[in-house]
Amino acid sequence: MSDMNSLKSYLKKLGASKIGFADVEGLASEFIDLPNAISIVLKIPKETIQLVKDENYEEYWKNFHGQIDILTDIALKGEKYIKSLGYDAFGLTMTRNECDMKKLLSILPYKTIATKSGLGWIGRSALFVTPEYGSAVALGAILTDMPLDFGTPITDSQCDECRNCQDACPVDAINPQKWNDRLNREDIIDIETCSEYIIDQYKAGLGCTKCMSECKLTQEYLKRD
Numbered sequence: 001m002s003d004m005n006s007l008k009s010y011l012k013k014l015g016a017s018k019i020g021f022a023d024v025e026g027l028a029s030e031f032i033d034l035p036n037a038i039s040i041v042l043k044i045p046k047e048t049i050q051l052v053k054d055e056n057y058e059e060y061w062k063n064f065h066g067q068i069d070i071l072t073d074i075a076l077k078g079e080k081y082i083k084s085l086g087y088d089a090f091g092l093t094m095t096r097n098e099c100d101m102k103k104l105l106s107i108l109p110y111k112t113i114a115t116k117s118g119l120g121w122i123g124r125s126a127l128f129v130t131p132e133y134g135s136a137v138a139l140g141a142i143l144t145d146m147p148l149d150f151g152t153p154i155t156d157s158q159c160d161e162c163r164n165c166q167d168a169c170p171v172d173a174i175n176p177q178k179w180n181d182r183l184n185r186e187d188i189i190d191i192e193t194c195s196e197y198i199i200d201q202y203k204a205g206l207g208c209t210k211c212m213s214e215c216k217l218t219q220e221y222l223k224r225d
């Protein structure tokens with residue numbers, strides 16, 4: 001088996017739902033000068049999404065942080081595995097890839113790596129969307145100099161005429177404009193309105209994940225056996 005395929009099956013064994021490979025030459029210079037990236041997609045379990053529907057946010061956040069711990073574990077073990085093959089690697093954990101909570105933006109967005117890997121696209125909601133799990137996913141990544149066969153980047157939304165997330169948003173933060181990689185995030189979502197609402201909800205022990213749970217493709221995932 002090639003190094004790339006053995007890495008893929010190793011990451012899957014650790015729990016990754018989807019793995020992709022992207023050229024990120026120049027994008028990772030904030031961390032380390034590594035030109036390639038491995039995108040890790042972890043599906044959010046159906047029971048966790050049910051907690052949102054039940055408005056049991058205390059349990060939801062516990063489960064969600066559990067998902068982040070799994071992603072961190074996969075990224076760090078993946079880093080070690082790649083190094084054992086003789087290449088350099090850097091697990092892009094959340095602690096290393098700090099998120100500005102006001103802008104809701106990491107230094108190197110996982111969504112950028114995932115769309116460049118061809119694993120999905122950015123929905124009207126500005127969330128990353130996969131055909132299999134909708135936007136019910138959490139994302140991680142590893143940077144490396146290991147040679148990889150890159151996926152075909154997705155540069156345009158595949159959201160068709162659906163507007164479920166837009167209709168579900170309680171503060172009208174989602175614009176009708178569909179994503180493509182030539183737009184800025186502000187063109188598709190009013191991130192200030194969204195983040196202010198989320199922070200207020202969080203302070204009240206609640207949350208807002210309506211655009212994730214009501215996404216048409218998330219709903220299809222929930223109905224599938």
Ligand code: SF4
Nearest residue numbers: 169173194208210211
């Ligand atoms: S998280 Fe909530 S407030 Fe923000 S865009 Fe989604 S539905 Fe709207």
Ligand code: SF4
Nearest residue numbers: 123159162165215216
């Ligand atoms: S609800 Fe529809 S428009 Fe919104 S992200 Fe999901 S598929 Fe796209």
